[in-house]
Structure formats: C-alpha cells, structure tokens
Amino acid sequence: MYKLEVKLPQKSYPILIKRGIINDIGNEIKKVFNNKRIIIITDHNVQRIYGEALSENLKSYGFEVNTISVEAGENSKSLDVLTDVYNQLLDAGMTRKDMIIAFGGGVVGDLAGFAAATFLRGIRYIQIPTSLLAQIDSSIGGKVAVNLSRGKNLVGNFYHPEAVYIDPDLLKTLPERFLHDGMAEVIKYSCIKDKELFNRLREINTELDLFTIINEIIYSCCNIKKGIVEKDEKEAGERMLLNFGHTIGHAIEKAFNYEGYTHGEAVAIGMYCIVRKSESMGITKEGTSDSIKELLVKFKLPFELPKIDFNILLEAINLDKKSESESINLVLINEIGESFIKKIEKEKVAQYLFS
Template identity: 50%
Template sequence: MELKVNLDKNSYPIYIESGILEKAEQYITQVFRGKRIMIISDDHVFPLYGQKLIQALPSFACSHLVLPHGETTKSFKTLPLIYTAMLENQITRSDLVIALGGGVIGDLAGFAASSFLRGVKLVQIPTSLLAQVDSSVGGKVAVDLPQGKNLVGAFYHPKLVLIDPDVLDTLPERYITDGMGEVIKYGCIRDAALFETLNSRHSFEDLKDQLSSIIYRCVDIKRAVVENDQFDTGERMLLNFGHTLAHTIEQYYHYERESHGEAVAIGMYQITRLSEKAGLSVPGEAERIRSVLNTYGLPFQCGLPVSDLTDAIKLDKKNLDNHLNVVLLHSIGDSYVYPTNLDFFKTAGMI
C-alpha cells in the first residue's frame, strides 16, 4: 500500500507493507543519494530490529545510537547526547537520520534531525502501533519540558515513511493498547464506519486480519488533514481530539503512569462527556466511546480533580490569547473545533 503526502517541496511517500523493513534500501535509495546513515533507536526496539535494518542497508555506512525507552527520554536534556553522537559519527547535511522506534524516538530523532546543522534528512520507520497510525506522519517533531509535553518542537517532514505491520508482533500488549487509543480517535473524528468496525470486534486479535487496512485508513485521514493544514492553524487541530486533557494527565504523573494512548482515551471520553452536558454533542456518544475503550482495555478516567490539571491546560498549544480551542464531536465521525476558555472544564469535577 502506498500513500503520498502532497506538500509541494515537502511531499513524501508512505509505504505500508508486511516485511518492508528487510527491503528498506530499495525505498531509501529513491529519496537519498548519500552514503552515511545514523539510526536512532531505543533499548527495546534496537535489539529486535536494529541489526536487521543495518543488514538491509548494505550500500550505506550505518552508525547507531540506542537510547533508553520511554517518554522521559523525550527530554531537552537528551538532545546533547544525540548531537554528540552525530558529531562523533561525522554526520553532515548530506547524510540521513533514520528514526527506528515508537512515537518517542520518532519525535526526538526528528527534532534532532531538524535542528542539527539546521536540518539533516530524515526517514521514519515506526515500530509501534501508535507511531504507525499517527506520530510518524505529519512532520511534527518535539521534545518535552518539565512544564508540559511537546512544548519545544518544529514542523520537519521526513523524506519517507516505511510502515511494517509485522514488527507489531513483538510489541508488548500494553503498546498495542496504547496505539488503539489513537486508532479509535480517527474513527471518532472522521470515520464513523471505522469506529463501527472497531466497536463490532471483541478484542485486538479480532482485528489482525484487517490491521494493514486499518493502519492505511488512519494514515490516509491524517494525510488529508495535514495537506489541508500543514502548520496546525485550523483543521489539523481535529487530530488533537482528547489531547488537551491527555497531555496534562501525562505531565501530571511525570509520564510514568498513563501511556499517551491511555491518556488520549481518557481525554476523548471526558471531553465528550462535558460537551454532552453542555449540549454541544449528540447525547450518548460518550457512552459509545466508553464502550469501545472497554473493548480494547483502555481507561476512561484517571481519578483526578480537573483543578489539578488547570495550570497544565493553560500551556496547551491550542490556548491562544486566553482562548482555548477544544476538539469536540457533533457525533461519532463528525468533529469540530470549539473556541472556549478554561471555564469549559469547571463542571468536570473528577476526570
């Protein structure tokens, strides 16, 4: 399966194919003419797929950097380690960085590539479900600050995205669950039929025969949205459904309790519950979301009073001139951006 993100000079192809990791050179040579590649990965992914990727790139001089797994690695203080490794391996602007990993590695390696020497070519090879359906596409790269998630970042598009569904077979169950939070999001914001497909199954195992097509559908939705709003000033905000609360929950627990997908799940349910209460969504949609979250083992509440999250919500990137844009649903598959302020959350109580 092939898609193309059409952004003029920033356009790039996305390939989705079982076993594509072993054919990486065939695709990379279409977008890269240099000789030196640096692979950035983590200590979960590299032992599984690092050497396989290096062996699949025999025409290139490959170096690698292996970082600790987990959201806490996506920190500003990690960047000097990456820059030092790039310098030691003599990476120049004519070379290539490959992000081999989940969303943390994709964001972190992408930001390092965007900023080192003012830009080194980037290829994304996502190895988690969340990264395959969402974070590897769209060109958002970032690091976290103690005050909040993704507060330092850039728009920096890859030259190529290679998605191999086979690598998901080695993912721990929680990482599959994590990714399903973002899959469900796409059904909520743009595709009622996808939502019903997810809702009609009893577990992730029931989806496996459709996994490539589900990944394709999620990526295609994101492709279309990004093409219409590359720099996140309008329609692209819809991709952040559930994220206003999700990022604050993650940050509150120092990225050590809820995973990103789990926090998004909570955010989607809770924001829809609030919007129904305010008459801004069709009644019953929150319970439909809660039902599908239960099917895939995702949470719908975190047990915090919303007052504990207010300071972090103020730092949300959609908070502009004290006006907060939240993403709501008219109904499943039909989302919109609703301008409001922090008062929107006053009736939330515990979330």
C-alpha cells in the same frame, strides 16, 4: 501495499504501508536516497530485536551504516540525550549529504527528527515507525521535538521526512500496553473523521481480528492525518481536530506527573468525558459516549476520570501551551465521524468538560 503521498507546498513525501517491508528496506531506500552513509537512530529495545537485521539489510544494498541507540522511554527526549546524539553524529562524520533513519516509537521519531532538523542546519531523514502510535500518528506530519524539564515538546520544529515506511508486522513484538495506547489514537481518528472505521473497530473481538485488519486500520489513520496536515500543516485550524480528547488527557498526564497514565490512557478518559458532557448538553447525538466507552473497554483503556480535584485539572488545562490567552479551542463531535472546533472562554471551559 498501501501508498499515500503527503503533498505540502514545500515538500511531498510517500508513506508506504506493507507487511514485511522491513525485510526489503534497502531496496526502498535506494529509490529516495542515492548517497551512501546512513545513521540509524533507535532505542535499546528496538535495537535488540530488529537492529542487526535492519543494518545488515542496508549494508547488503551498499550503504555504510552506523547506529545510535538511546535508552527506551520518554526521558530520552531530552536536551542531554540530544547533545549526545549530536556528538555521535559528529563522531560518525555525518555531512549534509547523508541520511538519518528514525527507527522506533514516537520517542525516537521525535528525537531523531529534531536532531535531523537541527544538525548542520538540517539533514534528511526517514521514518521507520515501530509502535502503533508512531505508525498512525507521530511519524507523519513533521512535528519533531524534545522536552524541557518544564514541559513536554517545548523545543521543536516542523520538519518532514523523505519517506515513511510502515511495517505492521513489527507490532507483533510491541508490549500490549503500548498496543492499546496506540488504539486510543485509532479510536480518536474514527471519532473525529471516520464512522466506518469506528464500526470496523466495533467488530474486532480478539487480537487476531485486530492483526487481520491492522494494515487497513493503519492506512485509514494515516490517510486522515495526511488529509488534515495537507490542509493545515502548522496547526492553525483543522489540525487541532487531532487534539480530540487531549484537553483533559494532557491535564491528567500532567496532574499525575506523566507516571500514572500513559498518553493513550489519558486521551481515552478525555474523549469519553468530553463526549458524555456534550451529549448531556444536546451537542452530541445520544448514545455516542456509550459506544465510545464500549470500544475503550474492549481495548483495555480506562474511561473514568481519576479521583482528583477538578481544579487541579482545570489549572493544568489553562496553563497548556496550546491555549490562547483568554480562550481554549475545544474539539467536540456532533456524532461519530463529525467533529468541530469550538472556541470557549477559559472561565466557561469546565461546563464543557466535567459533569
């Protein structure tokens, strides 16, 4: 088992990574929660595969368990679904002493986390992430949110869980496209902070290879995210490094109305494009973009910009909620594992992004 501790000024919490931990989860939860009532918030896919086993395991440790299951997919991160979740929490008689478990991918984690942050002015919650993206990224760091019709994650908070329990075996049922989607973020971590991880990814040739070392991969990513969050909880500085590839990535997602490309696919293109350009400008070591491309191709991720007018992408970049009024913080790398933030005036941003 790998164990990490996220240490923040107001709160610390453990991240446990262990194959099969889900089968003994009641035992683990007893260590951090000594009341009885738990509500699991999940989505229909995860509920169908794992819902009953989780609920039965918790009951066998004396917990009273209810489940709220929402439709799978991004549309569930909405105010309508959130209202429905609040109503079900009320119906179940949840009080501030009780516990929510977010059991699912990033959608469930963000939705359940935001419900926990706001219901009765905040009740405790635990993350049991089930997608690769959630296991390496969204379950850690306390960002919780829902979307508005005018943009993603526009209503949210920083609200940390009591604990994060990661079972890599759950990924065996994750559809391949979502596995690769998560791999884009794994590649991102290696590019910004961990050359050794990058080299290990290069040695993977089959899905079996990947699953053989998935625990170590998840641990490396969680460790990087934990380190960054501890230094910069509210994204005023270093946490922005996690946005490597996301400037173009978000713009692509938006330009295609969140339908053409998954988040990971859009970030994959974003990473390759920015590095190819920074390499040509002499900022990044020669050959870096080619080695990133090799990895992206291996994990069936795209790397080339879709055929679309640059101005549409630029407009989306300039409207991004993370951009400051006159400038944009771009994440660049000198070489694999060495990243930095560069503030660029908006009118010069295209020079750094597009060839």
